[in-house]
Amino acid sequence: MINNSFTTPGELIGTSEEFTGKEGTYEKDGNVYASLTGIVHVNEEDRSVWVEPKTSVPPVPEKGDEIIGKVRDVKDSIVLINIASLVGSEDREIAVNEVGAIHVSNVSDDYVKDLENKFRAGDIVRAKIIVEKPGAIDLTTNEPQLGVLSAKCTKCNGYLKKTQNGKLKCTSCEKTETRKISTEFGKELK
CATH class of the missing domain: 2.40.50.140 (Nucleic acid-binding proteins)
Structure with a gap:
């Protein structure tokens, strides 16, 4: 990949032997790929490569998220x-x-x-x-x-509903199960 060239997600930028991937890249199987659409930048001194975003960037998971x-x-x-x-x-x-x-x-x-x-x-x-x-x-x-x-029932695949005692009960076959339940269990996902 040439410095200042346009790239899209998943496009091969180079190998991890050539470059250290920075922002806008990811490494897989010894290769460095673009993780977003943008312009490739190469730092010749430390052999790092990053992608400057040119579109609305999808969120990247980070510690604390x-x-x-x-x-x-x-x-x-x-x-x-x-x-x-x-x-x-x-x-x-x-x-x-x-x-x-x-x-x-x-x-x-x-x-x-x-x-x-x-x-x-x-x-x-x-x-x-x-x-x-x-x-x-x-x-x-x-x-x-x-x-x-x-969660779904392991017996009949029906939906589990939280009971008053904190267990989960199948709405179809009434089997009781346990899980590490969130305080948000059963609320509609936004």
Whole structure:
């Protein structure tokens, strides 16, 4: 990619051996790509490259941001979340497709023995970014407003509704389940 050339998201700018990616770029598999539409700038001294935006820039997840995502997988000690949007910018797609991870130690203050009692694949979750670096976004749900916002029954796929005792009950088959519920559970997503 030539200095001062126009680029679009996903376009190869160079290799990570040639350049260190800065603002408006991301690294994947040893290559540096544009994460937004704009003009490529190269600093020959430190071999860095960045993209100056020329359109309205999609939000980029950063440490401290709260996200909305969908549980992709639940493992023994980690939950993988497909990040869909940033809280406050729900109507805009994020800059790049990101997957975040909630480690068992970042679920709540309480001891968590089994993550499947807190999250299930398909749950819609609100979480906060605690570490953001290329290739890794660590999340937490260790605050009252963070956790599961919407969930479906593992038996019949009906929607779960919060009961007075804080458990979740299926609206179809009446099975009771548990999750790490957000104080925003069941409220309409904006």
